[in-house]
Amino acid sequence: MNITFGTDGWRGLLDSEFNEQSVSLVAQAFSDYSTSVTAHPSIVIGYDGRRNSKLFAELFASVLEGNGITYFLSDRVIPTPIVSYYVNAKQLNFGVMITASHNPPEYNGIKFKASYGGPFFTEETHKVEALIGRTAVKKAINKLKTTDLSLIYKDHLETIVDFKKIAQSKLSVVVDSMSGAGGTMLQDLLSRYGININTIYGTPNDNFSGRLAEPIEKNLLPLRQELQRNKYSLGVATDGDADRLGVMLDNGNWLSSQETILLLADFLKNNKEIAGDIIKTSSVTNLLEVNFSSSECNVHDVQVGFKYICEKMIETNAAFGAEES
Known part of the structure; x- marks a missing residue:
C-alpha cells in the first residue's frame, strides 16, 4: 500500500x-x-x-x-x-x-x-x-x-484576548463555519461577553453543506449575502478544520489574505508590541518587509508549507509567521 x-x-x-x-x-x-x-x-x-x-x-x-x-x-x-x-x-x-x-x-x-x-x-x-x-x-x-x-483552549483564549474591550467597541460579527470543525465555538465564546455574534453553517457535516470548505472569496457567497442583508461590522469564515481564516468587510467586500496578514502584523507588532522576527512564505506580500523590517525585526522568506514557517519560527524565536493560504 x-x-x-x-x-x-x-x-x-x-x-x-x-x-x-x-x-x-x-x-x-x-x-x-x-x-x-x-x-x-x-x-x-x-x-x-x-x-x-x-x-x-x-x-x-x-x-x-x-x-x-x-x-x-x-x-x-x-x-x-x-x-x-x-x-x-x-x-x-x-x-x-x-x-x-x-x-x-x-x-x-x-x-x-x-x-x-x-x-x-x-x-x-x-x-x-x-x-x-x-x-x-x-x-x-x-x-x-x-x-x-x-x-x-478556551481558558487560554480568555487570557490573551481582551473580550471586554471588543464588547465595548459594539462590534457585531457573523461567522461562517462552512459546516466545519469551527462549529459555534466563536459564538459560544464571544456571546458570553455580550458581543453581538451570529453563526451560519455552524453544524459540522461530512459534505460541508455542498461547498468546498476553503475560506476563499468564491466559496463565501452565503457570508457575503448575510453581510449585505444585515448590519454586521465584520464577517469571518473558517475552513474544514478551522485552522484557516477568511475575512469580509461589513459590505460583503473581500479582504484578501495579503491584506489580512498586514493587519495582523500591524496589530501584533505595533499594538501588542511582540518582539521577534517575522516569517513568511515567498508568496506573501513584500510589504511585510517594507513596513516592519528593522534592526530588531528581520523578515524571513521560506518555501511554501506551514511546517517550514514553523521550523524557522522555532529557529529564530519569531513573533509570528504567515502564509497566503
Whole structure:
C-alpha cells in the first residue's frame, strides 16, 4: 500500500486510499516512531466532522493503547488549533488530528503535531513513513476513554484576548463555519461577553453543506449575502478544520489574505508590541518587509508549507509567521 506524506501530513481518497487498513498501518508506524524517541510517549488525538473521522480517531487511539501508549482522545469534533495548543500546554510528546483540512469532502487525512504544537519537520515525517508496514498492527479491545480538549483552549483564549474591550467597541460579527470543525465555538465564546455574534453553517457535516470548505472569496457567497442583508461590522469564515481564516468587510467586500496578514502584523507588532522576527512564505506580500523590517525585526522568506514557517519560527524565536493560504 502506497502511503506518502506531504507538507502537512497525509491525506487520501476515502475508502480507496484512506480506510481502516491504511489508518491502522499509519497508527502502528506512528506508535513505533513514538516509542523509539521517548520511553513513555503521551499523545493527543482530535478529529474534524468529515465522514468517519471519529471512527478513524478511535481506531488510532486503539492502536496507541495496543502499544501501551498514553493517549487523550477528543470527545467531540474540534478545530486543529486545539490539538496544537493541547499538546504544548499539557507538555505531551505528540498530537494527531484526523482531517483533510480544506480539501474536498471525498478526502480525509492525518496531521501530526510535535511537542511544540506545530507540524512535524520533514525528517521526522520521513521516519514515520519508513516504518509503515514494518510491524504487525496491535489494537486494544478495551473501551476507549475520551477527554474534553476544548476547555483549556478556551481558558487560554480568555487570557490573551481582551473580550471586554471588543464588547465595548459594539462590534457585531457573523461567522461562517462552512459546516466545519469551527462549529459555534466563536459564538459560544464571544456571546458570553455580550458581543453581538451570529453563526451560519455552524453544524459540522461530512459534505460541508455542498461547498468546498476553503475560506476563499468564491466559496463565501452565503457570508457575503448575510453581510449585505444585515448590519454586521465584520464577517469571518473558517475552513474544514478551522485552522484557516477568511475575512469580509461589513459590505460583503473581500479582504484578501495579503491584506489580512498586514493587519495582523500591524496589530501584533505595533499594538501588542511582540518582539521577534517575522516569517513568511515567498508568496506573501513584500510589504511585510517594507513596513516592519528593522534592526530588531528581520523578515524571513521560506518555501511554501506551514511546517517550514514553523521550523524557522522555532529557529529564530519569531513573533509570528504567515502564509497566503
